[in-house]
Amino acid sequence: MTTLNNTLQPITERGWQSGFKNLLANEYTLWWGGRRWIKSALIWLAVINGFIFLIAFASTHDPSMTPENVVSTAIGVFVNIGVFATSIGIVVGSQGAIIREKQLGTAAWVLSKPASRTAFIFAKWLAYSVSSLIISLTFPAIVFLIQSQLFWKQIPAPGQFVESWLIMALNLQFYLALTLMLGTIFSARGPVAGIGISFLFAGSLLPLVLPEWITLLFPWMLQKLAETIALGKPLPEGWVIPVIATVVWILIFMGIALWRFGREEF
Amino acid sequence: MNPTEEYVIDTQGLSKTYKGVNALQPLNLKVRRHSICGFLGPNGAGKSTTIKLLLGLSRPTAGTATIFGEDILTHSTDIRRRVGYLAQDPRYYDHMTARETLRFTARFFYAGPAKLIEDRIEQTLELVGLSDKADRSIKGFSGGERQRLGIAQAQINYPDLLILDEPAASLDPIGRRDVLEVMERLRKHTTIFYSTHILEDVQRVSDTVAILNHGRLIAQAPIEELISGNDGILYSLAMKGDGTSAQKKITEQSWVNSVKVASTNGTSTLQVKVTDERIAEAELLRLVLTDPQTVVTEFGRKKHNLEEIFLEIISGDKSNDNAK
Numbered sequence: 001m002t003t004l005n006n007t008l009q010p011i012t013e014r015g016w017q018s019g020f021k022n023l024l025a026n027e028y029t030l031w032w033g034g035r036r037w038i039k040s041a042l043i044w045l046a047v048i049n050g051f052i053f054l055i056a057f058a059s060t061h062d063p064s065m066t067p068e069n070v071v072s073t074a075i076g077v078f079v080n081i082g083v084f085a086t087s088i089g090i091v092v093g094s095q096g097a098i099i100r101e102k103q104l105g106t107a108a109w110v111l112s113k114p115a116s117r118t119a120f121i122f123a124k125w126l127a128y129s130v131s132s133l134i135i136s137l138t139f140p141a142i143v144f145l146i147q148s149q150l151f152w153k154q155i156p157a158p159g160q161f162v163e164s165w166l167i168m169a170l171n172l173q174f175y176l177a178l179t180l181m182l183g184t185i186f187s188a189r190g191p192v193a194g195i196g197i198s199f200l201f202a203g204s205l206l207p208l209v210l211p212e213w214i215t216l217l218f219p220w221m222l223q224k225l226a227e228t229i230a231l232g233k234p235l236p237e238g239w240v241i242p243v244i245a246t247v248v249w250i251l252i253f254m255g256i257a258l259w260r261f262g263r264e265e266f
Numbered sequence: 267m268n269p270t271e272e273y274v275i276d277t278q279g280l281s282k283t284y285k286g287v288n289a290l291q292p293l294n295l296k297v298r299r300h301s302i303c304g305f306l307g308p309n310g311a312g313k314s315t316t317i318k319l320l321l322g323l324s325r326p327t328a329g330t331a332t333i334f335g336e337d338i339l340t341h342s343t344d345i346r347r348r349v350g351y352l353a354q355d356p357r358y359y360d361h362m363t364a365r366e367t368l369r370f371t372a373r374f375f376y377a378g379p380a381k382l383i384e385d386r387i388e389q390t391l392e393l394v395g396l397s398d399k400a401d402r403s404i405k406g407f408s409g410g411e412r413q414r415l416g417i418a419q420a421q422i423n424y425p426d427l428l429i430l431d432e433p434a435a436s437l438d439p440i441g442r443r444d445v446l447e448v449m450e451r452l453r454k455h456t457t458i459f460y461s462t463h464i465l466e467d468v469q470r471v472s473d474t475v476a477i478l479n480h481g482r483l484i485a486q487a488p489i490e491e492l493i494s495g496n497d498g499i500l501y502s503l504a505m506k507g508d509g510t511s512a513q514k515k516i517t518e519q520s521w522v523n524s525v526k527v528a529s530t531n532g533t534s535t536l537q538v539k540v541t542d543e544r545i546a547e548a549e550l551l552r553l554v555l556t557d558p559q560t561v562v563t564e565f566g567r568k569k570h571n572l573e574e575i576f577l578e579i580i581s582g583d584k585s586n587d588n589a590k
Contacts, residue, residue, distance in 0.1 A: 008376045008386065010347075018343045022373040030361070105357035112321050112351040113374040114343045266323040 011114070019115025020123055027127030040135050047085050048140040049147060051077050056151040067152045075156050075230045078144050083168050083223040084200075086136045087175045091196035093132065094176055097124050098183030098261070099192060108266035117262050121180065125254065128176055133169055141165055156230060164230035167243070171222040174246050175200070177253035184260040219246040274299050274427050274457045275320065279329035282315050282481075289315045291482045292329055297459050297474070302449065304468035304489075305461040306576060307478035313461040314354055316478070317431050321351055333427065347375065350425035350456075354432045356416035360405040364396050364415050367404060368422055375423040386422060393448065394418045409436040417448055421456075428452060430460035434467055446471050469493070469572040477579055485579050493570050498523065501538045501546055503554065504564035509534025512554050519553070521545045537568065 013020060031037055052074050059070040098121075101107035111117060141161070148155045155161075175196060182192040203220030215221060221242040228235060275297035282290040290312040297303045307313050318324040320331060322342030331338045333345045358367050368387045376383055391397045394414040399407070404415065413436055420428060433449070434442040442464070449458055449471055462468055468475060468489070475492055477485040485492065505512065509527045516525050516538055523539040540546040551565050 006382075008382050009378050011373075011375060011377050014343075019374050022370065025373070026359075026370060105353065105355065106359055108323055109353060109357055111323060112346065112349075112353070113371065114347040115374055116343055263325070265325065266318060 016116045016118035016122075018119055019110070019113060020119035023110070023115060023119055023123035024127060027123050028131070031127060031131040037131070037135060041139050044085075044089070044136045044140055045143055048078065048081050048136075049143045051081055052144060052147045052151075056147065059151075067154065071148060071152050071154055071156070072231055074144075074148065074152075075161075076227050078140075079164060079168065079227040079230050080223060082137065082140065083171050083226060086132070086168065086172050087200045088197060089136055090128070090132055090172055090175045091179050091193055091200070094124075094128050094179045095183065095189045095193040095196070097128060098180060099187060099189055102187060102264070102266075105266075107264075111266065117264070118258055121184070121254075121257055121261050125176070125180055125257075128180075129173060132172060132176065137165065137168055137172065157232060160229055160232050164226045167222050167226035167229060170243065170246055171219050171226070173250050174219045174222075174253075177250040177257070181253040181257040181260070184257045184264065216241040217245045218242065219249065222246060272299060273297060275303075275331070275333055275459060276335075277316075277320075277329065277331035280316070280319060280326050280331045281328045282312075282319060282324065283327045288481050290319070291480075293478075293483050295476055295483060295486065297457060297476075300453070300457055301474050302453055302458040302472045303460070303474045303476060304472035305459060305476050305478065306463075306465070306468060307461070308580065309463075311478040312481040313478055314431055315481075317351075317429055317459075317461065320429065321346065321349070347423070348426040350420035350423060350428045352413075352416040352420040352428075352430045352433055354435065354461075356412055358404055358412075358415065358419075360403070363401050363403055364391065364407075364418075365400040367415060368419055371419040372422050390418045390422050393421075393451075395444065410438060410441040413437055413441065413445070417445065421452060425456055428456050428458045428460075430458065432462055433460055434462065434464055442467065465572045465576055475572070477576065479580055489572070492575055493572055494567070499540050499543045499546065500568040501540060501550055502564065502566060502568040503536045503538060503550070503562060505534050505536070505554065506532060506561040506563060507534065507559075509536050511557065512536060512560065515553060515556075516550070519549070521549075533563065543567075 011018075055070065055074050055077060059065050065073075098107075101110075107120065110120065145155050145161075178199065179192060179196050182195055186192050203218070203223075207215040207220055216238055219242060221239075225235075225239055225242065228239075273296045275295060277293050277295045279292035279294065280290065281288070281292045293312075293316060295316070305313050305316070315324065319326050320333060320338055322338060322345075325339070334348060336345055338345060359370070362370065365387060368390060369383065372383050372387060376386075388397070388400075391400050394417050396411065396414055396418065399411065404412065407415065413433065417430075417433065420430065428449075430449075434445045437445060446467055449460070452458065453471075472489050474488050475486070476483060503512075509529065512534075513525045513527050513536060516522055516536070521540055521542045523541055525539075526537040528535050528537075538546070538550060540550070551562065554560055554562060
């Protein structure tokens with residue numbers, strides 16, 4: 001033990017894990033180390049839960065609405081706003097994750113140390129994934145349950161609500177993986193954010209013109225699916241296809257990101 | 267010692283082409299263990315490209331290279347565990363302080379104990395003279411302070427090889443002197459491979475020099491050999507008055523190839539090219555002084571200034587290019 005305490009112990013991580021813990025710790029410090037997370041959390045609460053306040057306020061002026069109706073409306077609004085806003089949020093928030101480091105030269109600096117390129121990408125992905133899920137989806141979901149109990153003395157069925165949350169989380173992961181992949185391909189933020197947001201908006205138009213089977217292969221149906229699950233309605237036929245397809249897309253995007261970043265020249 | 271152990275850096279035909287442009291033509295470079303190798307060349311010669319290839323920040327178009335006998339492509343991470351690197355324009359995370367930057371760097375190499383890591387950080391900050399600014403955000407650091415931090419982070423892991431890309435470029439004369447002193451202090455423990463434009467610094471601290479021009483290695487030699495020139499064994503002798511009779515006397519010697527005389531302000535300077543250094547060393551001065559009227563003011567083996575050599579080599583290379 002004396003030896004252990006008196007000499008610097010070399011890192012034992014090898015292969016793709018080289019530098020991973022250090023890079024991840026750095027990313028988490030960026031997310032949670034200062035007051036940034038508080039600001040982000042307040043913005044997400046204002047965006048998502050603010051609408052629930054508006055519904056609660058409106059329902060007090062409409063005697064025709066029963067508490068059940070209002071809760072259903074609130075759940076629908078929570079899910080739809082949640083999916084849409086977090087998709088935009090993650091694209092905007094992570095558009096510079098890779099590009100900023102490429103442009104500033106910090107990526108080259110970090111990669112001149114014993115850190116693998118895979119660790120660099122995974123650390124970004126994990127930190128952005130966990131942190132954005134907590135800040136933009138978990139906090140608002142908890143506050144939504146509190147609002148629901150306070151305003152209407154009832155909360156959504158927990159199982160359905162959690163399943164719906166998982167679908168929302170999957171959607172968020174899709175846009176995160178897409179943005180990280182684009183960040184490894186492009187060297188400016190414009191195309192990264194542009195493609196990500198365009199893809200999101202395409203989800204409102206393309207399903208109207210494309211055959212249904214094609215639409216099912218993209219995550220556009222996840223918003224509707226999350227709402228259906230949260231409201232306890234019967235699931236549409238083939239509902240599992242967009243879920244599996246989205247998982248596959250995420251894996252493809254991350255694979256491309258790793259491949260492309262592995263070939264990046266600094 | 268086998269060749270792998272003798273050379274820390276060993277490249278064989280290492281080359282890089284960017285969009286059809288040869289940034290680095292097949293490079294065969296060897297850097298001996300515990301040497302300080304100055305890597306010289308004009309802007310765009312391919313110095314930074316070479317360094318990036320060695321560190322795995324860029325992929326070679328062709329050729330191979332080893333560092334510590336390990337392949338730069340297949341063992342890049344292992345190599346980087348034993349290397350310290352300072353980039354030409356070092357960039358760090360602006361939200362960090364100098365201490366945090368060093369802690370972040372150290373954590374790539376050491377898992378603990380935390381106390382020893384902190385001690386090492388303190389020691390490194392002291393070495394580069396940043397102890398009083400250790401807890402300041404690096405956002406407000408001057409170019410010189412960033413460079414010092416760069417040197418600190420490059421050697422936090424006690425590297426066996428230190429690669430420095432223009433370490434003194436953005437420093438004032440005092441900063442430059444400090445950097446050279448740090449390099450001289452570190453030479454006992456490590457091999458230093460550094461690129462620079464400042465020839466005076468190279469002459470001061472390096473023991474070997476490699477010169478790159480247009481992506482091609484045009485000279486590599488110990489600095490002593492280089493500054494002795496490639497014009498044979500040449501002695502320089504300065505004397506008061508006319509040097510013609512001395513020239514005549516020297517020219518008659520069998521071990522003398524040629525003698526050139528130049529006179530300015532009552533002083534004659536003789537450039538004597540000889541075939542045998544030992545005889546010249548023993549006889550030349552004595553021969554001139556046989557004339558009691560002769561007053562010799564300077565005598566010695568002619569050494570060139572590195573700047574002269576560098577310019578000569580670069581311009582020679584340019585002429586060759588033009589001839590092609």
